[in-house]
Structure formats: C-alpha cells, structure tokens
Amino acid sequence: MEPMAKVYYDADATLEPLIGKTVAILGYGSQGHAHALNLRDSGIRVVIGLPAGSKSRTKALQDGFPVYEPARAVQEADIVMMLTPDTVQPQLYKESVEPYLDSSKSLAFAHGFNIHFRQIVPPPSVDVFMVAPKGPGHLVRWMYEEGKGVPALIAIHQDATGTCRDKALAYAKAIGATRAGVIETTFKEETETDLFGEQAVLCGGVTALIKAGFETLVEAGYQPEVAYFECLHELKLIVDLIYQYGISGMRYSISDTAKYGDVTRGRRIYEVVKPLMKKILEEIQTGEFAREWVLENQAGRPVFHALLEKDKEHTIEKVGSQLRNMMPWLGGKDLK
Numbered sequence: 001m002e003p004m005a006k007v008y009y010d011a012d013a014t015l016e017p018l019i020g021k022t023v024a025i026l027g028y029g030s031q032g033h034a035h036a037l038n039l040r041d042s043g044i045r046v047v048i049g050l051p052a053g054s055k056s057r058t059k060a061l062q063d064g065f066p067v068y069e070p071a072r073a074v075q076e077a078d079i080v081m082m083l084t085p086d087t088v089q090p091q092l093y094k095e096s097v098e099p100y101l102d103s104s105k106s107l108a109f110a111h112g113f114n115i116h117f118r119q120i121v122p123p124p125s126v127d128v129f130m131v132a133p134k135g136p137g138h139l140v141r142w143m144y145e146e147g148k149g150v151p152a153l154i155a156i157h158q159d160a161t162g163t164c165r166d167k168a169l170a171y172a173k174a175i176g177a178t179r180a181g182v183i184e185t186t187f188k189e190e191t192e193t194d195l196f197g198e199q200a201v202l203c204g205g206v207t208a209l210i211k212a213g214f215e216t217l218v219e220a221g222y223q224p225e226v227a228y229f230e231c232l233h234e235l236k237l238i239v240d241l242i243y244q245y246g247i248s249g250m251r252y253s254i255s256d257t258a259k260y261g262d263v264t265r266g267r268r269i270y271e272v273v274k275p276l277m278k279k280i281l282e283e284i285q286t287g288e289f290a291r292e293w294v295l296e297n298q299a300g301r302p303v304f305h306a307l308l309e310k311d312k313e314h315t316i317e318k319v320g321s322q323l324r325n326m327m328p329w330l331g332g333k334d335l336k
C-alpha cells in the first residue's frame with residue numbers, strides 16, 4: 001500500500017494565526033497542562049478555565065497561569081480548547097461556552113467524540129477544529145521539553161472564517177506536534193480510530209494480553225514474579241524495539257526460537273483476536289459504544305468503577321509494585 005497522507009512538519013506551519021491571541025484551556029489534566037505549558041513556551045497567551053472548587057487549580061496557579069471560572073476564561077479567549085473529560089464537556093459547553101461564543105472565537109477539541117456523536121452542536125458561525133495528539137498528555141509535555149514532539153491529527157469541522165486550517169496547524173505547531181508529524185483527518189475518522197486503538201490495541205488489548213499471559217503462567221504453578229517479568233516488564237523492552245525499528249527490526253534482535261514461536265503461535269492468537277476486533281470496531285461505528293458510555297455516566301459509572309477496582313486488586317499489580325520498588329531507575333517523572 002502506497003502512503004497517501006500528507007504529513008505536515010514544522011516548515012509547513014506558522015504560529016502567525018495565534019500571535020497576539022489568547023487560548024483558553026478548559027481543564028488542567030493530562031492534556032490540559034501539556035497544551036497550556038507548550039503553548040506558553042511557544043509564546044502564546046494562555047488562560048485556564050476551572051470551576052472554583054477544582055482540585056487542579058493549585059497546580060495551574062503554581063505553574064503561573066491566570067485561572068478563571070470557565071465562563072470568564074471563554075470570554076477572555078480567541079480560541080477555546082476543551083480539555084476536560086469527554087463526559088463533562090456537553091454540560092460545560094452548554095453552561096460556560098455556548099453563551100459566549102461568537103464568530104470571533106474558535107472552538108477546539110483534542111478528540112472528536114462530542115462533535116462526531118453530536119453531544120455538542122456549535123453554531124455555524126464559529127470555526128471548529130481538532131488537534132488530537134497521538135499520545136498521552138504527559139508525553140506531549142515531556143517530549144516538547146526535550147525538543148521533540150508527539151504526532152497529532154488535525155481536523156476541521158467548520159471553517160466559518162476560511163482560516164480554520166491555519167489556526168489548527170498553528171496550534172499543532174505550538175504544542176510541538178509538527179516536530180513529529182501532523183496529518184489531516186476528519187472528526188469521524190479520528191473518533192472511530194482513536195476509540196478503536198485504545199479499546200482493542202493500546203489499552204484494552206495490551207492489558208488483556210498481559211493479564212491473560214500472567215494468569216496462564218501463575219495458574220499453571222509458575223512463580224508470579226517470573227510471570228511478571230515475562231509478560232509485563234519485558235513487554236516494554238520488546239515494544240521499544242518495535243517502536244524504533246518496526247516489527248522486522250524487533251525480530252532481528254530476538255532468537256530464532258522466539259521468531260518461530262512468534263510467527264506460528266502468534267498467528268493463532270491473531271486468528272482469535274481479529275474477529276473480536278472487527279466486532280469492537282462495529283460497536284464504535286454504529287454508535288453503540290458511545291450510547292453505552294453516555295448511559296453509564298448518567299447512571300453514576302457503576303460498571304466503570306467496579307471493573308477498575310477489580311483490576312487494581314489483581315495479583316499482577318501487587319507483584320509489580322514490589323518488583324518495581326527494587327528498580328529505582330524506573331522511577332520516572334510525576335504523573336500527577
């Protein structure tokens with residue numbers, strides 16, 4: 001398959017559309033703190049919107065930002081970036097964004113869920129774009145600080161002014177994404193692929209593989225510590241090779257015995273998993289997952305909390321915590 005996407009790099013974008021403008025970042029969590037700090041380091045004025053009782057206020061103030069109630073931040077802004085959890089965005093939009101939107105302001109997102117599934121419907125006179133980093137917010141900040149970047153997708157939902165794409169590219173450049181590569185997509189494509197990636201591969205798929213592998217070994221009588229090293233710790237080392245050199249590059253570094261097991265036994269896992277992946281994609285495309293998630297939130301998240309708690313109690317977490325304490329170099333930076 002020939003590569004078809006146009007990839008934008010630093011030389012393809014200018015910060016000009018953001019110079020002298022104010023960006024309101026609503027939310028100061030994983031993406032919020034990273035966008036805010038990177039934008040400011042790129043010379044853009046940033047204000048933060050958080051409710052009076054928000055736990056994140058202290059951090060945003062410590063980082064030196066003006067912090068206002070969301071409605072006030074929106075009034076100050078030329079560009080409003082929605083970086084609260086997706087599930088709180090519709091109400092936040094109704095109460096604190098929509099009343100102050102006019103054609104002089106742009107509305108921006110880092111994920112297409114609420115626009116694609118029509119939980120938020122902005123007025124046609126407003127530019128609406130997305131800059132969706134393809135990586136966790138903390139990495140968006142740490143890579144920027146190291147002079148690198150996390151790739152991102154941009155998408156235009158409404159171009160009321162004719163300048164929306166330039167603004168999206170400027171924003172992507174200001175958070176460091178054009179250092180790594182920015183691809184234009186649609187809200188539909190970003191939403192569906194992002195949900196699929198996190199559910200079937202990156203988060204749901206990987207953690208299911210780790211837990212299933214660990215449990216299989218422990219239930220067969222092998223030591224949990226050995227199972228942990230085999231199924232979790234070493235995963236990063238293998239994924240690092242894939243990340244840097246591709247699948248074939250990783251295979252260059254492993255033994256022939258591992259390579260033969262990889263392509264023959266891996267094939268059997270692939271055949272079981274691929275039909276499940278297609279089903280998961282279908283649930284996303286039909287809106288079934290979105291409906292379920294919206295209802296789960298309306299009910300107070302009972303399933304979500306119960307399943308997260310159950311996994312926190314899994315033996316792999318207890319064994320892992322002890323083993324990681326013996327490897328202080330894993331320490332890493334503060335995720336909070």
Ligand SMILES: NC(=O)C1=CN([C@@H]2O[C@H](COP(=O)(O)OP(=O)(O)OC[C@H]3O[C@@H](n4cnc5c(N)ncnc54)[C@H](OP(=O)(O)O)[C@@H]3O)[C@@H](O)[C@H]2O)C=CC1
Nearest residue numbers: 027028029030031050054055056083084085110111136137
């Ligand atoms: N996490 C990631 O790396 C990625 C996220 N995205 C997208 O980015 C967006 C933000 O996600 P993420 O960074 O994970 O979000 P977080 O869960 O990290 O954001 C939480 C922040 O939102 C604040 N908040 C909660 N409710 C409100 C409210 N009503 N008004 C204002 N602020 C509020 C929280 O304050 P408090 O401390 O008071 O709770 C906190 O500062 C989502 O659209 C997500 O899909 C896209 C790519 C990757």
Ligand SMILES: CC[C@](O)(C(C)=O)C(=O)O
Nearest residue numbers: 134135136137194198202
């Ligand atoms: C992989 C999870 C993610 O989609 C992300 C970090 O990109 C998210 O929504 O957090």
Ligand SMILES: [Mg+2]
Nearest residue numbers: 134135194198
């Ligand atoms: Mg993602």
Ligand SMILES: [Mg+2]
Nearest residue numbers: 111194195198
């Ligand atoms: Mg996501």
